[in-house]
C-alpha cells in the first residue's frame with residue numbers, strides 16, 4: 627500500500643459535503659490539503675480547523691468556471707508544497723428539472739461547473755503531473771453518470787461526460803505514470819439537493835435523499851484509491867446506499 631502521508635492533494639468544492647469530508651479524512655491521514663471553493667469563510671474555517679487538529683491545509687477562493695482561478699489554486703499547491711500528487715475535481719451542482727421547464731440558466735451552470743470545471747482542473751494539473759511523471763486525477767461523476775431519469779437529463783449528461791473524459795484521459799496518460807479515478811456516488815447526505823431550483827423536483831429529491839449515507843463514505847473511497855500501490859490504478863468506484871434501488 628502507498629501512504630497518503632505527505633501527499634499534496636488539491637480539492638475543488640471543498641467548502642461542504644464530499645469535498646469537506648475528504649479534506650478532513652485525508653488531512654487526518656497526514657496529507658497536505660489545498661482547498662478550493664467560492665465561499666471563503668467556509669474553506670478558511672475548514673483549513674483552520676484541520677490545522678487545530680494537527681493537520682496541514684491551505685485554502686484559496688476558487689471559482690471552477692474560471693480556468694485562471696483553478697490554475698492559481700494548483701499553482702499555490704506547487705508553490706507551497708513543491709509538488710502536486712492528487713487533484714480531486716469535485717465541485718458540482720445538481721439543479722435538476724424537466725427539460726420542458728426550459729431552465730436554461732441551470733443547464734448552463736451545470737455544464738460550466740460539472741463539466742468545464744473538471745476540464746479546467748485537468749488543464750491545470752496535467753502539465754505538472756506530466757513533468758513529475760506521477761500524479762492522480764480523481765473526477766467526481768455519479769450514479770447519474772450511468773443512468774438517466776426524467777428531470778436529470780442535463781445533470782446526467784454532465785456526469786456521463788465526466789466519465790467519458792476520465793476514460794479518455796486514462797488512456798492518454800498511461801505513459802506518464804498518472805493514475806485516473808472516477809468516483810460515482812449514489813445518494814450521499816450533503817448540500818447538493820439545495821441546488822435544485824424547481825419546487826416539485828426539490829421535494830422529490832428531498833424524499834429520495836432520506837436514504838442518503840454520510841459524506842465520510844465518499845472520503846473513504848478516495849482514500850482507498852490513493853492508497854493503492856503506484857502500479858494499481860482504481861479506474862472507477864460506483865457506490866450507493868444499500869437502501870438505494872435507483
Ligand SMILES: NC(=O)c1ccc[n+]([C@@H]2O[C@H](COP(=O)([O-])OP(=O)(O)OC[C@H]3O[C@@H](n4cnc5c(N)ncnc54)[C@H](OP(=O)(O)O)[C@@H]3O)[C@@H](O)[C@H]2O)c1
Pocket residue numbers: 638639640641642643644645662663664665666668688689690691716717718719720739740766767768769810811812813814815816817818819
Ligand atoms: N451528494 C450526492 O448524493 C452526490 C451524488 C453523486 C455525485 N455527487 C457529486 O459530488 C460533488 C460534490 O457535491 P456534494 O454532494 O458534496 O454537494 P455540496 O455539499 O453542495 O458541495 C458542492 C461543492 O461544490 C462547490 N461549488 C459549486 N459551484 C462551484 C464553483 N463555481 N466553483 C467552485 N466550487 C463550486 C461548492 O462550493 P462553493 O459554493 O463554496 O463554491 C461546494 O463546496 C458534485 O460534483 C456532485 O455532483 C454528489
